[in-house]
Amino acid sequence: MTKIGYARVSSKEQNLQRQYEKFESVGVTKIFSDKLSGKNNNRPKLQEMLNYIRESDIIVVTELDRLGRNNKEVTYIMNQIQEKNATLEILNLPSLSGIQDDNLRRLLNNLIIELFKYTAENERKQIRERQRQGIEIAKEKGKYKGRPLAYSADSTDKQKRVTYKKIVEMLGKDVPITQISKDLGVARNTIYRIRDELGRNELIR
Known part of the structure; x- marks a missing residue:
């Protein structure tokens, strides 16, 4: 059994050190990392990790959204991990480190992650709905101008x-x-x- 960490940040300017330190604290011995958006389907180190894992390995991420930004993609990656008879450990979720039985660990792991995925997706939908309502109210009041263009006299950059x-x-x-x-x-x-x-x-x- 190997503890394998997968770290990701959205751009080259961001730092992976925080995730590395958390991996070290839980005994991760092998790390794969990408500096790409979670919306990007072509993440070479993620694919390399999926090819590397073996039965009973534990894949560690600091948060579930390190794997992907939407329910469909996260489910796809989780299924690949499960097909290898490995399990996923998410550090901001309840730990299963004290459970030695692989089958029980996998069962509880999946239940926790499915619940978390449902909650996270529901929260994102609520945020999008609040944004939509806010924009509609602003439009009615004539105050909505949309996001400033990157290259414009009003750019925030x-x-x-x-x-x-x-x-x-x-x-x-x-x-x-x-x-x-x-x-x-x-x-x-x-x-x-x-x-x-x-x-x-x-x-x-």
């Missing part, structure tokens, strides 16, 4: 606001869009969108 101003300036000088994209490292579709918005604003004036 200071650097992208500066880049937006450079794009506007270069468009005003008739610099080709391909050249703007190359010089500033911004997708051409984004520049086309900015150009079209500027054109609409001119018409409104």
Whole structure:
């Protein structure tokens, strides 16, 4: 039996150290990790871990959503673990470490995880519904403007606001869009969108 940890963060800028420390505290001896969104189906280290595990191994994650962001994907991964006759241990759920019988451990493990999955999915639905209701109320009051675009005068990212101003300036000088994209490292579709918005604003004036 081997305790195998799977760690994941959503981007390269995020740190895995917290998950590693928790693994160390419960005796994990082998770790696989990805720096990719849980929505990404192509997670090479997750697949490598699924190929690596053997019967009676224990797969450890700090939270269930490290495996995936939706019920369908988590269920798929759990089924692969079960097919190997391994079990899953989620550190923020009740521990089964004192149970030695593999069959009983698997049964209780599955019951706990299914309950947790149901609760988590239900909470996500409630959050989405509250967001929808909030947006509808804001629209009725004329206060909803939607999420600010990444490259815009109102962007929450200071650097992208500066880049937006450079794009506007270069468009005003008739610099080709391909050249703007190359010089500033911004997708051409984004520049086309900015150009079209500027054109609409001119018409409104």
